[in-house]
Amino acid sequence: MNYADICRDAFALVDDIGNGSFNTEFSERGTMATTVEVAMPVLAVFRTLDPDDPASVAEARSRLAALAGSEQGVFSRYPALAEFALGESIVLQ
Secondary structure, eight states: OOHHHHHHHHHHHHHHHHTTTTTTTSOSOOHHHHIIIIIHHHHHHHHHOOTTOHHHHHHHHHHHHHHHHHOHHHHTTOHHHHHHHHSSOOOOO
């Protein structure tokens, strides 16, 4: 687990959402909806994640996996974050 790469991807995802990157590419929802549905839950995971605690890492992966599964279009741009959450990168077809 490369924690620096995972964090870099997580914060890039939040920054990109804040800049409106996902407003029309994957859905019709706006920045506020994407922030509430994706960015805030990602930030909540990283707020409580302790990379030295296996239970914390397992909980973070579980929560992110559920989110990544439903938001593949967003997570596909962040391979380290997707791999942390799902154990593999997301490739959109």
